[in-house]
Amino acid sequence: MRNIKRIIIPVLIVLSIFAVNVSCSNDEEIVLNPTEASDETPDSDGDLGTTGDAEGSEGEITLYKVTGDEISKIQDYKVTGKDLEYQKDVAKHQEIWSLVKKIVPVEQLKKMSEFLIYNGEVTGSAGFVIEIKRDLSDWKMGIAINYAYEGGFNAGGELAYTIIHEFGHVLTLNNTQLDAAVTQENCKNYFPGEGCAFEKSYINELHSKFWNDIWSEYQEATKDESAQQKFYDKYKERYVTQYASTNPGEDIAEVFATFTTLKEKPEGKTIAEKKILLMYNRDELVNFRNHIRKNLALRKKGDAVTFELPQPGAWKQANSFGNPHKTKCRRH
Structure with a gap:
């Protein structure tokens, strides 16, 4: 009997690890802090970084540490071909980061300690954010360099919008x-996947006011994209974009991006507009909006041409659906 137990226990442990890895694969992947495992050595630019021996599985090119509003290299991933060209073009990395700095205030950058340059063709994404610490106090942002320069740097304001959306998460x-x-079992409020929302949190307010009454319909609609489309068609006046109907997490990120993009405060005629008005009730969000609009010269007068952002609802992915079951790693 003891021998059987000795065999069964290790097997159960292995199976449990396997189950966790399967459930957290691809978009659900929980990424551990790579700085804890990297061997840092000075690179040719004087930054601390690895020698490029690490191989990424999702298009990773270069990982940076964020300190204040500056970035320093943690490691270059082992890449070839076009990705090697991207890796060597550090000026583009800095240009992308400069746009992040324009959008995200320094006090908000404290929430983010890592910045990844990657090739988005592997995942089909333009950007993502993911928590580094399980207590959600520290985050990493990734920006796909190939999409950042598609049609020219930040063409049509797409990159800027993506950064705003991602930091909205x-x-x-x-x-x-x-x-x-x-x-989730012990959560009395909305549970987006990363943790239990505090009662007065942004996302709990959004969910309780504008999702709770249609929640059972939404859950049925997550079965396939056809059901998602029917759900959106029925309730489209509730959402600033089709992508926002994917789940409350994407909804609030899209609402934040639209709140920032719109020049005028909406009247609140639709539920979508009422969601935007919720953001005007929070000083932190209003200050963030003002910071972005000032730094990107969006506080224009008349028809003067200034910094470009997509018109509300015109983001490239605005008329698509994301993964409704996605929680941990939000890739777009």
């Missing part, structure tokens, strides 16, 4: 908004 899913220690 950090803003609404960090440790001031969610309690990662509370499980």
